[in-house]
Amino acid sequence: MAEQRTIAVIGGTGQEGGGLAARFAHAGHRVIIGSRDADKAADAAARLNEKVGADRVSGHTNADAVAAADLVVLAVPYQGQKHTALSLKEALAGKILVDATVPLVPPKVARVQLPEGGSAVAAIQVLLGPEVKVVSAFQNVSWNHLIDLDHAIDCDVLVCGDDNDACDTVVALIGEIGMRGFHAGPIVNSAAAEALTSLLISINRRYKSSGSGIRITAV
Amino acid sequence: MAEQRTIAVIGGTGQEGGGLAARFAHAGHRVIIGSRDADKAADAAARLNEKVGADRVSGHTNADAVAAADLVVLAVPYQGQKHTALSLKEALAGKILVDATVPLVPPKVARVQLPEGGSAVAAIQVLLGPEVKVVSAFQNVSWNHLIDLDHAIDCDVLVCGDDNDACDTVVALIGEIGMRGFHAGPIVNSAAAEALTSLLISINRRYKSSGSGIRITAV
16 A cells, blocks of 8 residues: 555445445555444444454544545435535545545436536536545445455446546555546546446346446457 | 348448448348448448458448338437438338437547437437337447457447337347447436547547447446
8 A cells, every 4th residue: 555544435324435435444544434423423433443354444423524534535325415515615625525426316216317517526526616626436336346345346437537636546546445447537527427327227127236337448 | 140130320431330330241231331422322332341251231322221221320420410310200210220329529529518418319219209219329339349340349338228129129239240238228328328438538548548448347
């Protein structure tokens, strides 16, 4: 590992956030689970420490988690994304926000329903302004692959963002958790990764798989 | 091959259309290159017959090509897609139209710029009405892989459409030309495949590749 980071995972009590937190801790990083409920965050952190076999995960409120972190991952349901991001705007200034949001609209989650303007993550970059470097990633990785730490994940990560250095940082972090990240253009390009998730859900249902993913070929 | 089809490729004088036409002919199907200019279509057909080493490709006007075909592929630049499709509406009635359109907006082709409503191909299904079974496919396959007939293509095809039987037919056809097609949901899901092309162009530029593609994993 190049450098130990302190990574806040907002929504780390959920499945996708928990899976990412486990992978980051397993790779040697300090992880702070953020939740609206600090007790819930602490419980999730204790479970992750046990899973990873280390003492690198702690749990706090979202605001405290962001304040202590140098990189923040947002992994909350789409319905809570804007509100959560906006409530953390000041604390996020100067930091990288990795937004893993997929704009699924239940009950038809296998149907692409991108928001007005195209990308849910690009909308967060507009909302938070240039002080926060928003990077889109992890939309196409199933939590069940992430949480199974001994398992090599057969899926690449599309990384989109307007700040090249921030994208490079995230691509490197993805490498540390055993996956390949590809810098795939500006933040508006996140629309493709967001939309693709509904196609993977469609494929899971039709072909009876539980965690289909994508690989980039011929690079 | 299960059954010899007669496939019209509208825009078969272009790179993507020509590559698809070559693969279809190579797989044993009769192919009719459609163009606004019948002479240009005939020239392209002659070159493809030479390439394939058979006499299965002919060239005609778009209208004549569609009239003689049982399955039609639309592979024209985005700027000509709506006009071309609308001009063939009557002739397409009762047929499958495989639309390979990617809504690229030059000069920023590496930037996702989906049209109002999300998907350029879903818009054609609305335009043509239920008499035509529109199926989206081939957005993510580089023409240079298609035209190199001896070359196994390391790329899967996302197939989206509202008619299940039509999608099954197209998935089978994709198998005949040596690729894997995945039925990935309703026609609106085409937005993901359309957007993904700009990410692949982005990746080609950044990683100095010439024809990156995708594979679906863990199915």
